[in-house]
Amino acid sequence: MGDRAGEGTTLNNIGLFYYNLGYYVEALSYYEHSLAIRREVGDRAGEGTTLSNIGLVYGEQDEYEEAIAYYQQALTIAQELGLRSSEGFRTYLIGTFYVDLARYSEALETLQQAFFIMQELGEEDRMQWVQEWMKDALDGIRDSGSAADYQQQCQAVSQTTDIPLVELCPAE
Secondary structure (H helix, E strand, O other), X not given: OOOHHHHHHHHHXXXXXXXXXXXXXXXXHHHHHHHHHHHHHOOHHHHHHHHHHHHHHHHHOOOHHHHHHHHHHHHHHHHHHOOHHHHHHHHHHHHHHHXXXXXXXXXXXXXXXXXXXXXXXXXXXXXXXXXXXXXHHXXXXXXXXXXXXXXXXXXXXXXXXXXXXXXHOOOO
């Protein structure tokens, strides 16, 4: 029927089906085809969705650098289109990948950005997810650095986010 936009959406959805089954090679194949079509027809929001889905596949395979690269592209699109909820969620996922890579300072900075966006939007559940990952990043700082650096980071995050210090960094 010549509906290229619909074709791009359908290919993305088939990719999601394969992703949910754990067939990542097949999922990537469908996502890449979908991405090409979405770019061809100028579907920027759809392009962002497909880029995010590709990032998820790489994240599931512990290929965090690749996941971040795709999420950064998707984040740029969300910012261009003013999709604040997508921007917050994509920023959050990038932060989680930084934690997985043991890049704790980058993780904290990124997760705080996500927290502020979600706070602005009143996304309380998502703010809790971000807070848990901030704790993981802070734990990583504690485990890889000095106790003084850990306490300093805990206090800084607590002050900027208004999360009680005892919730972020409970006494051992």
